[in-house]
Amino acid sequence: MEYSKIYKDTLLNDVLPFWERNSVDTVQGGYFTCLDRNGKVYDTDKFVWLQGRQVWTFSMLYNHLEQRDSWLKIAKCGADFLKDKAMDSKGNFYFSLTQEGKPLVQPYNIFSDCFAAMAFSQYAKAYGNDEFRLLAKKTYLNILNRKDNPKGIYEKSTGERSWKNFALPMILSNLVLELEDVLNQEEIEKTLDFSIDEVMNVFLQNDSGLIYENVLQNGTLHDSFEGRLLNPGHGIEAMWFMIDIGARRNDKKLIRTATDTVVRILEHSWDPIYGGVFYFMDAKGHPTQQLEWDQKLWWVHLETLVALAKAYEQTGSEIIWAWYQKVHDYAWSHFPDPENGEWYGYLNRQGEPLLSLKGGKWKGCFHVPRAMYQCWKTFERIEKNRSDKTGTLKNCT
Amino acid sequence: MEYSKIYKDTLLNDVLPFWERNSVDTVQGGYFTCLDRNGKVYDTDKFVWLQGRQVWTFSMLYNHLEQRDSWLKIAKCGADFLKDKAMDSKGNFYFSLTQEGKPLVQPYNIFSDCFAAMAFSQYAKAYGNDEFRLLAKKTYLNILNRKDNPKGIYEKSTGERSWKNFALPMILSNLVLELEDVLNQEEIEKTLDFSIDEVMNVFLQNDSGLIYENVLQNGTLHDSFEGRLLNPGHGIEAMWFMIDIGARRNDKKLIRTATDTVVRILEHSWDPIYGGVFYFMDAKGHPTQQLEWDQKLWWVHLETLVALAKAYEQTGSEIIWAWYQKVHDYAWSHFPDPENGEWYGYLNRQGEPLLSLKGGKWKGCFHVPRAMYQCWKTFERIEKNRSDKTGTLKNCT
Numbered sequence: 001m002e003y004s005k006i007y008k009d010t011l012l013n014d015v016l017p018f019w020e021r022n023s024v025d026t027v028q029g030g031y032f033t034c035l036d037r038n039g040k041v042y043d044t045d046k047f048v049w050l051q052g053r054q055v056w057t058f059s060m061l062y063n064h065l066e067q068r069d070s071w072l073k074i075a076k077c078g079a080d081f082l083k084d085k086a087m088d089s090k091g092n093f094y095f096s097l098t099q100e101g102k103p104l105v106q107p108y109n110i111f112s113d114c115f116a117a118m119a120f121s122q123y124a125k126a127y128g129n130d131e132f133r134l135l136a137k138k139t140y141l142n143i144l145n146r147k148d149n150p151k152g153i154y155e156k157s158t159g160e161r162s163w164k165n166f167a168l169p170m171i172l173s174n175l176v177l178e179l180e181d182v183l184n185q186e187e188i189e190k191t192l193d194f195s196i197d198e199v200m201n202v203f204l205q206n207d208s209g210l211i212y213e214n215v216l217q218n219g220t221l222h223d224s225f226e227g228r229l230l231n232p233g234h235g236i237e238a239m240w241f242m243i244d245i246g247a248r249r250n251d252k253k254l255i256r257t258a259t260d261t262v263v264r265i266l267e268h269s270w271d272p273i274y275g276g277v278f279y280f281m282d283a284k285g286h287p288t289q290q291l292e293w294d295q296k297l298w299w300v301h302l303e304t305l306v307a308l309a310k311a312y313e314q315t316g317s318e319i320i321w322a323w324y325q326k327v328h329d330y331a332w333s334h335f336p337d338p339e340n341g342e343w344y345g346y347l348n349r350q351g352e353p354l355l356s357l358k359g360g361k362w363k364g365c366f367h368v369p370r371a372m373y374q375c376w377k378t379f380e381r382i383e384k385n386r387s388d389k390t391g392t393l394k395n396c397t
Numbered sequence: 398m399e400y401s402k403i404y405k406d407t408l409l410n411d412v413l414p415f416w417e418r419n420s421v422d423t424v425q426g427g428y429f430t431c432l433d434r435n436g437k438v439y440d441t442d443k444f445v446w447l448q449g450r451q452v453w454t455f456s457m458l459y460n461h462l463e464q465r466d467s468w469l470k471i472a473k474c475g476a477d478f479l480k481d482k483a484m485d486s487k488g489n490f491y492f493s494l495t496q497e498g499k500p501l502v503q504p505y506n507i508f509s510d511c512f513a514a515m516a517f518s519q520y521a522k523a524y525g526n527d528e529f530r531l532l533a534k535k536t537y538l539n540i541l542n543r544k545d546n547p548k549g550i551y552e553k554s555t556g557e558r559s560w561k562n563f564a565l566p567m568i569l570s571n572l573v574l575e576l577e578d579v580l581n582q583e584e585i586e587k588t589l590d591f592s593i594d595e596v597m598n599v600f601l602q603n604d605s606g607l608i609y610e611n612v613l614q615n616g617t618l619h620d621s622f623e624g625r626l627l628n629p630g631h632g633i634e635a636m637w638f639m640i641d642i643g644a645r646r647n648d649k650k651l652i653r654t655a656t657d658t659v660v661r662i663l664e665h666s667w668d669p670i671y672g673g674v675f676y677f678m679d680a681k682g683h684p685t686q687q688l689e690w691d692q693k694l695w696w697v698h699l700e701t702l703v704a705l706a707k708a709y710e711q712t713g714s715e716i717i718w719a720w721y722q723k724v725h726d727y728a729w730s731h732f733p734d735p736e737n738g739e740w741y742g743y744l745n746r747q748g749e750p751l752l753s754l755k756g757g758k759w760k761g762c763f764h765v766p767r768a769m770y771q772c773w774k775t776f777e778r779i780e781k782n783r784s785d786k787t788g789t790l791k792n793c794t
Contacts, residue, residue, distance in 0.1 A: 094555075098557065102555075104558055153550060161495070224442055225758065
């Protein structure tokens, strides 16, 4: 079977039905994300990251794939809940809520806000609604305001060693493109310039070819747990954002550096014994703080498949294709649960399910369907291109 | 070899020399705790929990085992550093410092303070110093002041679901006995009453016989990630604090419930496949938030050995003895590193070292030497008692 078909089938016949069937809270609004192996709800708390991400997923599919009423209805169920329940009086987004939407955990960082902005923007487009468009813009501007002190009063660091974290420029590079209907072109290009510069010139290290998770405010490395931390999945995910931006700008150099970096990170982070990409590593090979460092996570492998598919589309490189096949074989033989649907989220180093959940506090309806969609569309182009070429060759002979 | 000898030998000839040789920062004061497999320093940041705990260990050994000048000197190196560098202007203790003692992470909870108070009290006794005695008392009073809102301004919970955490009453039950020279008898007995009541009547559940890590402020259980969380090592450690208090008060009922609870927790938390005690569990068997749930940690197994040795001393129960041997065999065959000394801290579920460190951000010179000392002394009494009985029997025949 062609790769595009595998991803399309899995998205439409396995992953989306799993979430449509199990996650929608028709009573209180919003979504249940804590779903066990069979899709049964085992916890009813609502985590704002995942509420926003699921609104985004169903709105994006409605906008880009097919205008299914059922998808819009699911998006509406979460968008209204987010708008009505998830914001404090200053427009900051809480981290978590009870099932009914009472705030549980304060807005102690800005990632809830990032996913809410993405959600509102796609949903506004799907629903054709100015209130949500405005809310997306307002939320985005609030993120920019908070970006130099994202944790606000909850910041526990004294400032003695002041960090820049990779997540923010990485997310911004994706977020502004999600907000294309909401922001003006100048704002978008300015933020893209900023993000590309931070990601490729500050966090990506020339000598090692690796991306560090934290650097000091002045951009230098620091020899401490935080300063030595590598998060291979983060780096690889950011590289497909960069490939997309490179394609948009026709920036061949950006595409080349990004694809080289995907390969470099994989060479450094592939488990030589059991296969799969490690979750965390220490740049100097010291023990990590993260006890979960050797685990194999669903999103790391899905983002890697997306990055490699896009890298292959852009370069046709055989090295990249070999890596694609290696990661494909690992991911598709370890993560899916054909019996009950969807993908396991957390495997131990040996590749066995560590937790039986299909959704939880951090895994919702986002990485699996987004990657399925991205890989499907990328392989569709690759396969079309290949068959066009075959056609051309045939015509030539 | 008698068990008492194994523990004595390991403490005096392996564990203490490892820390004496590798951890003392003779230049800046305080201790390095990030030590690799061989004892080499791989990170120089100083974590206040572990600074306090190491001062305590060397002071306690000086006070109870042998007045070695070298031990007092090591204790002084940390006690002065703690006093001079680790407190903010209000007497709260930072979480971490640079090697030179500049504050890195704010006093966002009160456990640094608990270990500092223990350290100052034992050190004041060893060094015969009133300034440290006063500091111990002041720190203790500050802990009591902060105990209803231990995270202060860093509390991220909205208060919608307000928790009591098991760690505080558990630590207090041990801490007041550490401060016996500093506090008056009434204060000690009052705090012991409070701690026993919280631990045995609030956190220990009658129906399951298990100890929950979090209950609501009104003492009831709550069906959420936090509310379902079990931390078997915590529960077992608290039970040996209760056995000690029971012995002190000649409270047979407390001793009996505590020893029963050790067995109950072990029955529930022993890994039936690979052996060892799980790190975290969900009371309803749902997936935990903690990705490290299935790992086998040094402190969990050491605290279990202490609890079982004390439980056996008090009860002579064969069930407890069978558990002691099972845990002894697991722990002594998996954690020690005979080649380089000390114990590994973190094993994966299968029992292989997950991190090669001997010390880190959370593992310092504390659980291993304390457990070695406690087991040594407990087995010395058990063995003496047994040989007295044998002697008596001999005399009788």
